[in-house]
Structure formats: structure tokens, C-alpha cells
Amino acid sequence: MSLKKIVAQIKNHDNFLVSSHVNMEGDALGSELAFSRLIKLLGKNAVIVNEDKLPYGYGFLPGVNTIKKYKDNLKGVKFDCFVVLDCSDIKRTGEVYRMNNEGKPVLNIDHHISNTKFGTFNWIDPYVSSACEMVYQLYKKMRVKLDKEAALCLYAGIVTDTGSFRYSNTTSTTHEAAAELLNFGIDVVGVYKNIYGNLPFNELQLVAHVLGEMKRRNNGRVIWFEAPASLLKKYKARYIDLTDHVMNFGRAIEGAEVVVLFKENLGVKNEVRVNFRSQGSIDVNAIAQSLGGGGHRTASGCTIHGKLSDVRRQVMKQIDKALEKLS
Amino acid sequence: MSLKKIVAQIKNHDNFLVSSHVNMEGDALGSELAFSRLIKLLGKNAVIVNEDKLPYGYGFLPGVNTIKKYKDNLKGVKFDCFVVLDCSDIKRTGEVYRMNNEGKPVLNIDHHISNTKFGTFNWIDPYVSSACEMVYQLYKKMRVKLDKEAALCLYAGIVTDTGSFRYSNTTSTTHEAAAELLNFGIDVVGVYKNIYGNLPFNELQLVAHVLGEMKRRNNGRVIWFEAPASLLKKYKARYIDLTDHVMNFGRAIEGAEVVVLFKENLGVKNEVRVNFRSQGSIDVNAIAQSLGGGGHRTASGCTIHGKLSDVRRQVMKQIDKALEKLS
Numbered sequence: 001m002s003l004k005k006i007v008a009q010i011k012n013h014d015n016f017l018v019s020s021h022v023n024m025e026g027d028a029l030g031s032e033l034a035f036s037r038l039i040k041l042l043g044k045n046a047v048i049v050n051e052d053k054l055p056y057g058y059g060f061l062p063g064v065n066t067i068k069k070y071k072d073n074l075k076g077v078k079f080d081c082f083v084v085l086d087c088s089d090i091k092r093t094g095e096v097y098r099m100n101n102e103g104k105p106v107l108n109i110d111h112h113i114s115n116t117k118f119g120t121f122n123w124i125d126p127y128v129s130s131a132c133e134m135v136y137q138l139y140k141k142m143r144v145k146l147d148k149e150a151a152l153c154l155y156a157g158i159v160t161d162t163g164s165f166r167y168s169n170t171t172s173t174t175h176e177a178a179a180e181l182l183n184f185g186i187d188v189v190g191v192y193k194n195i196y197g198n199l200p201f202n203e204l205q206l207v208a209h210v211l212g213e214m215k216r217r218n219n220g221r222v223i224w225f226e227a228p229a230s231l232l233k234k235y236k237a238r239y240i241d242l243t244d245h246v247m248n249f250g251r252a253i254e255g256a257e258v259v260v261l262f263k264e265n266l267g268v269k270n271e272v273r274v275n276f277r278s279q280g281s282i283d284v285n286a287i288a289q290s291l292g293g294g295g296h297r298t299a300s301g302c303t304i305h306g307k308l309s310d311v312r313r314q315v316m317k318q319i320d321k322a323l324e325k326l327s
Numbered sequence: 328m329s330l331k332k333i334v335a336q337i338k339n340h341d342n343f344l345v346s347s348h349v350n351m352e353g354d355a356l357g358s359e360l361a362f363s364r365l366i367k368l369l370g371k372n373a374v375i376v377n378e379d380k381l382p383y384g385y386g387f388l389p390g391v392n393t394i395k396k397y398k399d400n401l402k403g404v405k406f407d408c409f410v411v412l413d414c415s416d417i418k419r420t421g422e423v424y425r426m427n428n429e430g431k432p433v434l435n436i437d438h439h440i441s442n443t444k445f446g447t448f449n450w451i452d453p454y455v456s457s458a459c460e461m462v463y464q465l466y467k468k469m470r471v472k473l474d475k476e477a478a479l480c481l482y483a484g485i486v487t488d489t490g491s492f493r494y495s496n497t498t499s500t501t502h503e504a505a506a507e508l509l510n511f512g513i514d515v516v517g518v519y520k521n522i523y524g525n526l527p528f529n530e531l532q533l534v535a536h537v538l539g540e541m542k543r544r545n546n547g548r549v550i551w552f553e554a555p556a557s558l559l560k561k562y563k564a565r566y567i568d569l570t571d572h573v574m575n576f577g578r579a580i581e582g583a584e585v586v587v588l589f590k591e592n593l594g595v596k597n598e599v600r601v602n603f604r605s606q607g608s609i610d611v612n613a614i615a616q617s618l619g620g621g622g623h624r625t626a627s628g629c630t631i632h633g634k635l636s637d638v639r640r641q642v643m644k645q646i647d648k649a650l651e652k653l654s
Binding site: 163164165166167168170171172173175176178179180182183188189192193196197198199200201204205207208209211212214216220245249251252253254279280 | 490491492493494495497498499500502503505506507509510515516519523524525526527528531534535536538539541543547572576578579580581606607
């Protein structure tokens with residue numbers, strides 16, 4: 001039982017370094033914060049260190065102001081256990097994993113099927129909706145009473161990773177967790193509004209623009225969107241994560257099996273972030289992995305160096321191949 | 328206890344006529360079907376009669392092919408009790424209420440705060456997410472065992488009326504219900520895909536077009552969208568219900584308190600359907616009621632006769648007045 005071993009390790013240590021992946025979203029942040037809260041409720045110490053700065057929309061999560069950045073002065077940070085959450089590969093922590101140069105035990109808690117089992121102890125469960133749902137299970141297993149702070153962080157992570165209970169990772173157990181978490185007086189609309197509902201008008205105009213130029217190929221089995229750097233600059237996009245908006249739109253189209261977003265990374269020349277969503281027939285984790293990325297069977301991503309149009313051609317080749325195998 | 332009285336009436340009768348409102352959506356259909364299923368599981372008879380035809384996307388709900396239309400030959404339909412679900416006013420059944428010309432008892436089961444209490448027995452609970460959640464409670468109260476058919480209908484109604492557990496009507500109890508319903512082996516993605524995810528490419532292009540022309544007024548407190556008949560014709564819109572797409576988009580904008588969609592009804596000259604969503608500060612049920620419509624505090628609608636631009640002016644006046652009272 002990997003969960004049992006994780007529990008034993010938590011009991012055996014006192015000072016925890018906690019981290020997650022770069023390009024953080026709700027589940028990464030929520031699981032870090034709720035895990036650290038658990039450690040504190042046990043009377044122990046936890047410090048969260050991340051490579052990236054806090055993403056837009058998550059400032060409302062209790063505890064975010066205690067999160068340290070890898071670039072901060074971290075000399076005072078002592079730990080005897082390194083906990084990595086929601087992270088398929090240790091390198092996805094950015095540089096943070098370098099802090100463990102003394103080789104303290106690594107607890108790897110994750111729900112990505114592509115997880116490389118990099119931990120000293122690995123608790124990987126691809127059948128759980130989110131890392132937050134795993135941390136929720138940890139509270140139960142360790143009989144630590146949840147409080148409102150923890151509940152809010154867990155709920156936020158579950159909501160973001162399940163697309164608000166719409167994705168295939170949503171189970172009866174996910175709803176049971178949500179039912180308990182809402183009892184702590186969580187403002188459902190407030191959470192959603194904080195994360196998704198505080199975008200400047202111009203950034204939503206950008207979304208509309210990207211949606212308006214939606215394209216299809218392979219008899220409509222592939223829907224794709226493109227966000228060139230020029231467009232991101234035109235609309236002065238600073239906060240928005242286009243992915244959810246665009247993917248949910250593409251998914252709504254009859255016959256669409258794969259939805260792809262190509263986004264030029266601002267500030268880095270010829271670097272394209274590619275995000276994939278699948279309706280289930282195509283394994284987009286395999287496609288992303290073949291291109292140096294990873295994720296889940298139905299949601300994945302990778303970063304490719306090259307010109308936008310070249311990257312698109314390269315990616316489409318992989319998708320066409322995968323679709324061909326199906327039919 | 329109004330629920331108790333409803334239970335007593337169900338026990339006392341054998342043949343039920345079941346209906347809901349015009350412009351049906353998931354909760355109307357789901358609650359009709361799950362209620363009729365309950366009646367059948369009790370060994371009694373139920374016939375569903377609706378004014379409108381089945382909306383797009385709901386053909387997958389078990390039992391839909393037994394639903395009759397008011398225009399069908401209904402001579403054989405005998406009933407001793409008339410059950411109206413998810414319907415704020417008896418007139419919102421269209422012409423269906425005329426079938427009750429012998430004055431059989433009317434059971435009014437609804438969660439709209441604007442309900443006119445038109446029933447012989449009224450069970451109105453504006454604190455419940457959906458009529459489907461009320462019917463779920465009815466199964467519990469009457470100790471009728473749910474089956475997969477009922478579970479699927481109830482789940483579909485809850486999902487659509489809560490915007491997939493995102494709206495303020497979502498409670499811990501809603502998630503508890505969902506947790507139980509999913510145990511019947513419901514395909515979460517399939518439900519969502521059926522209802523929202525089978526739209527033709529051109530209809531989503533229409534959505535993108537409408538989104539692209541989003542406007543704001545009153546210092547960005549009002550976001551509005553317009554779908555003139557010409558646009559609906561240009562994109563050959565047949566199936567789409569623009570409302571959800573457009574509203575969720577508008578809601579995501581910083582500072583937006585009210586989102587409004589003006590849509591010209593096809594086939595009727597100078598008739599505009601107006602839909603409202605509020606973030607909570609403004610009571611859009613009051614606004615819609617003052618214009619001859621109704622709904623909930625945060626989601627409502629009305630139909631106004633007049634030219635699109637005139638209707639818009641008329642509606643904006645009401646919204647400005649409501650916002651003025653606030654500040």
C-alpha cells in the first residue's frame with residue numbers, strides 16, 4: 001500500500017519541503033497548500049517552494065502569501081523530507097528539486113498516468129480526479145480534521161482539474177469529497193469567479209478572436225486554434241490562460257475527437273506551447289510524450305521549439321497517425 | 328410540510344398527467360422523466376405531455392420517446408392528478424394546462440422563487456438547485472429505489488441547472504445527490520457531450536461571432552450580446568441555445584454584474600428573447616418580471632415584442648435603474 005508508506009513517512013519526519021510543477025494551476029497550488037496545512041495541523045513544519053510565481057486568479061487561496069519562490073533567499077529553509085505533488089516528473093518542479101542535494105527522501109504524490117515514479121516513495125493513482133482529491137484522502141487516512149482553509153484549497157483544485165465536475169476523471173468519490181468540503185461554507189460562485197471570472201474585457205476579446213478563427217481538419221475530427229504572439233500582444237494579454245476557454249469550446253463540436261491549441265510563448269522566440277484535449281478515442285498523453293511533454297490520456301501538453309507553422313505541421317502529423325490507427 | 332402533502336397526493340392517485348415549461352431544458356425534461364419513472368416504479372401510470380418538441384441534445388435521456396406533444400391526439404389520455412414540474416406559472420406549460428378542464432388536483436413542484444403557487448398543492452423550494460434535486464428528494468422520502476434510468480435523468484437536470492455545479496444554487500446536498508447518482512454508472516463525459524458537445528461547426532462559429540461582438544456599458548457593469556435574426560440565418564443556426572455559451576463568457580469579465588443576451592426569435596417578426604444573468608448584486612428576476620418574464624434572482628428571461636434596438640433600450644433602462652439603486 002503506497003498510501004500507507006506515505007503516511008508512515010509523514011509521521012517519521014518533522015520538516016517538509018513541498019513543491020509542484022511549473023505552469024501551476026489550481027490543483028498544483030491547492031494540493032501544496034492543503035498538504036502543508038495538514039502538516040501544520042499535525043504540529044510540524046512545511047515550506048512551499050515553487051519555480052514560478054503565483055498564477056492569476058489564485059490570490060484568494062489561504063496560505064498563498066507563505067509560498068516561496070526558488071529565486072528567493074532560501075538559506076533558512078531546512079527539511080528532512082521533500083514532497084512533490086501533482087508532478088509527473090521531478091524535472092517539472094523547475095529547479096526546485098536541486099534543493100534536495102542532500103538526498104532526503106522524496107514523497108511523490110500524483111495522479112498523472114505518465115508519472116515517472118521518481119520518488120523514494122511513490123503514491124500514484126491515475127484513477128483519482130486530482131492531487132487535491134489524493135490529499136483529501138490523506139486527511140481521512142490520517143484522521144486529521146479538515147478546516148475551512150484546507151477545504152477551500154482542496155475544493156479549488158478539484159474544481160479546476162475536473163473542469164467543474166465535467167471531465168472523465170470525475171467520480172462518485174469526487175462528488176462525495178465536494179459535498180463534505182462545501183459544508184465548510186465555501187462560496188461556490190466566489191471560487192469560480194476568482195479563478196475564471198475576473199478577466200479584463202480585452203483578454204476575453206482575445207479569446208473571442210481566437211475562437212473566431214477556429215479551424216478543422218481530418219474530416220472535422222481535429223479542431224485547432226492558434227494564438228500567435230502578435231495577437232497576444234495586440235490584446236495586451238497578461239493574465240489569461242487560453243487553454244480552458246478554447247478547449248471547452250472545441251470539445252462542443254460534433255465529431256471533434258481532438259482539440260489542439262498552439263500558443264506562441266511570449267518573450268521566447270520560436271517556442272510554442274501545444275495543449276491537447278481528447279474526447280477519449282485518442283491518447284493525447286502518448287502524442288504529447290512523443291513530442292517531449294506528457295499529461296493524461298485525455299488532456300496533455302508539450303512545449304516545442306520552432307516556428308508556429310512548422311510546429312503545427314509536426315504536431316498534426318502525429319495526430320493524423322494516431323487517428324489513422326483508429327480507423 | 329408541503330412535501331408530505333405531495334407524497335400523500337401521489338399515494339392517493341393512480342394516473343398522472345406530467346408536464347413542465349415551454350422552451351424546455353435539462354431540468355424540465357429530467358424532472359418530468361424521473362418523476363414519471365417514480366410513478367411507474369410505484370406501479371402506477373404517468374403520461375408526459377409537453378407543448379414544445381424535444382430540444383436538441385436530450386435524445387439520450389431514457390423515456391424521451393414516450394413523451395407526447397400537446398398537438399398529438401391525446402383523447403386516450405386519462406388522469407386523476409396533474410403534476411407540473413420546474414414551472415413558475417401554470418401558463419408556462421403552454422396550452423397543456425387546458426387538458427385539466429375537469430379540475431383535477433394540481434401538484435406544483437418547483438424551485439423558482441417567482442412561482443405563483445398555482446397548484447392545489449404547492450411544494451416550492453427556492454433553496455434547492457433544481458426540480459431534479461426535488462424529485463431526487465421525493466424518491467428518498469417515498470423510499471423508492473432509484474434505478475439507472477432515473478439516475479441519468481436526475482443527473483442531467485442537476486448538471487444543466489447548476490451549470491455543472493458552478494452556480495450559487497449548488498450545495499453540499501447537490502453534490503451528495505450527484506455522488507449517489509454517479510454510482511449507477513453514469514458516463515459523465517457522455518452526458519455533457521450529448522447536451523453541449525454535439526453542435527455543428529457552423530453553429531459554434533455563430534457563437535464565436537456573437538462573442539466577438541460583445542459590448543459593455545455602465546462602466547463595464549453590464550456586458551451584453553446580440554444575436555439578430557440575420558446572423559442566426561447566416562450561420563444556419565438550428566440547434567444551438569446560445570444562452571449558456573454567451574452567459575458563461577460574459578460572467579468571466581472583471582466587474583461584470585449583469586450579462587444580457589438579446590436574441591431575435593426566428594419566424595416571429597419583432598420578437599426578442601432576452602436572457603439575464605447576474606453575479607448576485609442585481610436581482611434579475613425582478614427585472615425580468617417587470618418586463619413580463621421571470622426566473623431566479625441570478626438567472627432569468629423574458630420575451631418582448633418590438634424592434635431589437637428598441638427592446639435593448641427598454642431593457643437597459645431597467646438595468647441602469649437597478650444598478651443606480653445599488654450604488
